[in-house]
Amino acid sequence: MEFTDRPRRLRTDGIRPLVSETTLDATDLVAPVFVDATTDERVPIESMPGHERVPVAEAADRVAEVREAGVEAVIVFGIPESKDPEGTRAYARDGVVQEAVRAITAETDAYVITDVCLCEYTDHGHCGVLEDHAEDDPTLTVENGPTLDLLAKTAVSHAEAGADMVAPSASMDGMVGAIRAALDDAGRDEVPIMSYAAKYESAFYGPFRDAADGAPAFGDRRHYQMDPANAREALREVALDVEQGADVLMVKPGLPYLDIVRAIREGYDHPVAAYNVSGEYAMLHAAAEKGWLDLDEVARESLLSMKRAGADLIITYFAEHVARQLD
Secondary structure (H helix, E strand, C coil): CCCCCCHHHHHCCCCHHHHCCCCCCHHHEEEEEEEECCCCCCEECCCCCCCEEEEHHHHHHHHHHHHHCCCCEEEEEEECCCCECCCHHHCCCCCHHHHHHHHHHHHCCCEEEEEECCCCCECCCCCCCECCCCCCCCCCCECHHHHHHHHHHHHHHHHHHCCCEEEECCCCCCHHHHHHHHHHHCCCCCCCEEEEEEEECCHHHHHHHHHHCCCCCCCCCCCCCECCCCCHHHHHHHHHHHHHCCCEEEEECCHHHHHHHHHHHHHCCCCEEEEECHHHHHHHHHHHHCCCCCHHHHHHHHHHHHHHHCCCEEEECCHHHHHHHHC
16 A cells, blocks of 8 residues: 655654654743751751752752853742741841842852742641631631732842742732732832742642652642632633733642643743643652653653743753753
């Protein structure tokens, strides 16, 4: 039988890279950095091989390491020296993220994004101010209005410390609008917002909660993070964030929600981000340690799938690892 259409003709070594539809570059990647105000030395994160919490004094050094791998952007998470019901260290001028950002921007040329949430700073581990009976009889667990005020204060404090972009992750209704208004009022209208626009209540977050010491002391986050069963709701959430002034739209997690990445890419002209979360990172490491998978290959393929789905940038714990392969 004679075949007139033979796709394999374009799979030989010479032509294959020329017709590749999707590319992955180190400049597509954002590396998370964990800064810990409770330690004077680097502390390995057991559930995330290759990652550490670093003291504030070493934050800039850690970011310099990321830059040496070819990754240009970082997102900073903080572990404070103390916690309280309203997470006051999240928006303190001398808070862990604020101090780290000042050092990073003074000593490196990295593009600095900061996570804006309260879960690492509250003694109950939830993402905002609790309802009166949240522990024994919750309705929505976290009070939306009071939490917006604190998120706005946190975002402004990060911008004043030198953050190039803020990324609110608390899953509160109206948080993008509240933060945009606060930044503009503070004269920080040049600071963009990357919203965790479609953030699911996912089982893939486990290692991150170990890394950032942000697990809830009781209950879960079903009342404010999205149901994994819902896709149309994600588009509604994204539409609200766009209306409120979001500059970049994030989907979290990445791999289990590639359909959401694609739907947002097709529906909006905004840059789209995917968060390749800690559980995705940890499970690939675990399989590789067993000899079941090639870590280099599956890490790159995972990130490539997010780019193919429509992500413009990817927050990933593989950032340095993959960037060195691409160099």
